[in-house]
Amino acid sequence: xxxxxxxxxxxxxxxxxxxxxxxxxxxxxxxxxxxxxxxxxxxxxxxxxxxxxxxxxxxxxxxxxxxxxxxxxxxxxxxxxxxxxxxxxxxxxxxxxxxxxxxxxxxxxxxxxxxxxxxxxxxxxxxxxxxxxxxxxxxxxxxxxxxxxx
Amino acid sequence: xxxxxxxxxxxxxxxxxxxxxxxxxxxxxxxxxxxxxxxxxxxxxxxxxxxxxxxxxxxxxxxxxxxxxxxxxxxxxxxxxxxxxxxxxxxxxxxxxxxxxxxxxxxxxxxxxxxxxxxxxxxxxxxxxxxxxxxxxxxxxxxxxxxxxxxxxxxxxxxxxxxxxxxxxxxxxxxxxxxxxxxxxxxxxxxxxxxxxxxxxxxxxxxxxxxxxxxxxxxxxxxx
Numbered sequence: 001x002x003x004x005x006x007x008x009x010x011x012x013x014x015x016x017x018x019x020x021x022x023x024x025x026x027x028x029x030x031x032x033x034x035x036x037x038x039x040x041x042x043x044x045x046x047x048x049x050x051x052x053x054x055x056x057x058x059x060x061x062x063x064x065x066x067x068x069x070x071x072x073x074x075x076x077x078x079x080x081x082x083x084x085x086x087x088x089x090x091x092x093x094x095x096x097x098x099x100x101x102x103x104x105x106x107x108x109x110x111x112x113x114x115x116x117x118x119x120x121x122x123x124x125x126x127x128x129x130x131x132x133x134x135x136x137x138x139x140x141x142x143x144x145x146x147x148x149x150x
Numbered sequence: 151x152x153x154x155x156x157x158x159x160x161x162x163x164x165x166x167x168x169x170x171x172x173x174x175x176x177x178x179x180x181x182x183x184x185x186x187x188x189x190x191x192x193x194x195x196x197x198x199x200x201x202x203x204x205x206x207x208x209x210x211x212x213x214x215x216x217x218x219x220x221x222x223x224x225x226x227x228x229x230x231x232x233x234x235x236x237x238x239x240x241x242x243x244x245x246x247x248x249x250x251x252x253x254x255x256x257x258x259x260x261x262x263x264x265x266x267x268x269x270x271x272x273x274x275x276x277x278x279x280x281x282x283x284x285x286x287x288x289x290x291x292x293x294x295x296x297x298x299x300x301x302x303x304x305x306x307x308x309x310x311x312x313x314x315x316x317x318x319x320x321x322x323x324x325x326x327x328x329x330x331x332x333x334x335x336x337x338x339x340x341x342x343x344x345x346x347x348x349x350x351x352x353x354x355x356x357x358x359x360x361x362x363x364x365x366x367x368x369x370x371x372x373x374x
Contacts, residue, residue, distance in 0.1 A: 052303065056286075059303045070304030074297050098287075105297075107286040115287055122285040122340045 024095055030088030031095055035130035045139025048132055080145040090137045109133060159372035167249060167318040167370025170325045174250025177243055182233030200254040205367050208356045210265045217271045217356050221248050221327060222347060239346030245325045249316045252369030259364035260313050275357030278350055284341030311362040312355060314371025328355055
């Protein structure tokens with residue numbers, strides 16, 4: 001039994017090795033541990049979310065960004081994302097949404113495996129780096145429509 | 151597509167693609183410098199001889215045992231014509247000439263070539279259409295099958311039909327082929343786009359054509 005658990009633990013660690021040099025560990029529906037020691041900055045996160053070349057979020061999602069014209073409608077609104085998800089759940093969905101839904105159209109923001117025909121300038125690079133992921137999570141966690149916490 | 155863009159396409163005086171078709175007509179009739187055969191020398195009046203031809207392309211090419219699209223057919227024909235100008239992929243001349251040939255099929259229902267030898271190439275085109283690619287990991291089908299009518303930022307996602315090419319695209323402020331448009335999407339998802347004329351493109355064109363049938367040819371169309 002102990003050996004089986006050790007074996008499983010090794011598998012989890014092995015599968016969480018990452019090309020970016022960072023590592024993450026998926027537990028159930030979450031990546032509970034932040035990717036960096038430095039806490040995410042919500043203001044920087046918001047800037048990434050509305051940047052159509054960096055975060056790309058508003059190409060598919062809409063959200064509470066009154067100054068942003070032309071928001072997408074291909075994915076759920078980001079409004080209330082902090083009510084619906086723990087930071088750990090947000091982290092898994094940003095890092096590699098394929099782990100939640102194999103047919104997702106959400107790009108894997110912090111994973112480079114299982115991709116095909118990536119353009120040379122983007123090959124083996126993640127869409128966001130670890131700190132940027134944490135910044136976005138910190139911002140999304142502030143998007144609450146209810147007063148109380150989850 | 152907005153009513154004003156549709157109106158621009160419908161009116162030949164307003165449609166900027168008609169300028170390219172006009173240039174194509176001149177090329178059709180032009181003899182190579184120093185004399186020799188023009189397209190018209192063999193094919194005659196394009197309004198009769200090319201009627202309905204573009205609606206059937208890509209077709210099976212006996213010489214290469216592969217599908218060939220209209221632009222590569224024109225290039226192959228030019229290669230056999232002494233003194234004919236070289237028309238590289240996406241050159242103004244090739245786009246214009248194929249717009250002129252395409253115009254002769256305007257209103258004709260798209261009619262995929264039933265040749266069974268095309269089937270494996272068409273199937274490969276479908277597989278390419280459905281496979282997620284690029285750093286953003288998106289397939290053509292994810293948007294143009296599953297989410298047509300949705301909005302990617304401000305842009306309405308179309309069904310991805312090929313029946314208007316070559317066409318005038320307002321975003322380009324110019325004419326372009328279907329391959330140019332396919333490259334735009336590939337670059338958008340941060341995928342490596344094959345070179346113009348690559349087999350992947352012709353196979354995609356072949357699948358797109360069967361997917362669009364029997365929509366009428368609209369060449370030269372106008373798109374946002």
